[in-house]
Amino acid sequence: DRYLSVLDEEIDHLNSIAVDFLFAVRPMNVELILGSINSVIDDLVVFLTPEANDKKIEIRTDLEAFLPSVELDQRYIRQSLLNIVENAFSAMPGGGVLKISTKLDGDYETIRIEDNGTGIDEESLSKIFEPYFTTKASGTGLGLTVVYKVVKEHHGDIFVSSEMGKGTVFTIKLPVPRSQRKALVSKEERE
Numbered sequence: 738d739r740y741l742s743v744l745d746e747e748i749d750h751l752n753s754i755a756v757d758f759l760f761a762v763r764p765m766n767v768e769l770i771l772g773s774i775n776s777v778i779d780d781l782v783v784f785l786t787p788e789a790n791d792k793k794i795e796i797r798t799d800l801e802a803f804l805p806s807v808e809l810d811q812r813y814i815r816q817s818l819l820n821i822v823e824n825a826f827s828a829m830p831g832g833g834v835l836k837i838s839t840k841l842d843g844d845y846e847t848i849r850i851e852d853n854g855t856g857i858d859e860e861s862l863s864k865i866f867e868p869y870f871t872t873k874a875s876g877t878g879l880g881l882t883v884v885y886k887v888v889k890e891h892h893g894d895i896f897v898s899s900e901m902g903k904g905t906v907f908t909i910k911l912p913v914p915r916s917q918r919k920a921l922v923s924k925e926e927r928e
Contacts, residue, residue: 793832828854
């Protein structure tokens, strides 16, 4: 009986590796449509709240109001944010605080996901987006590779900083399309 449950777990694990692997190697069918990053985050927080409560993790959001629309594939961005949050949750086994914030930074929108978990050592930090790199017993090591790929497909950038025992911050920057930038009308255009 125990044997069967171990087998089941192993099959799940192999299946998730296969799915992640396909996801990581095949071209992504990303469809960029103007949308709101805040509403993706709002939905995600609603979805994550029961799990966070179980794990004694408080989710705090600080989302800048009136952000311009950005070009998003909501499925992929949601999955990427979920991958980062799941990593954050496993870095806070005793509970903690997860902060998600958004702000407009010039021609980019910045999403910050911050935990106060165990942190990531320097050597691991330099490899964090590499395929197959994982510190988790059950991880495939493709979660963050996929995140990196998704962000790049959105013409964005992703950064990570961490301090052992203090926590980790993931920062994603997504470009605001020209059509959505606050138009600064120059003097010549008005005349």
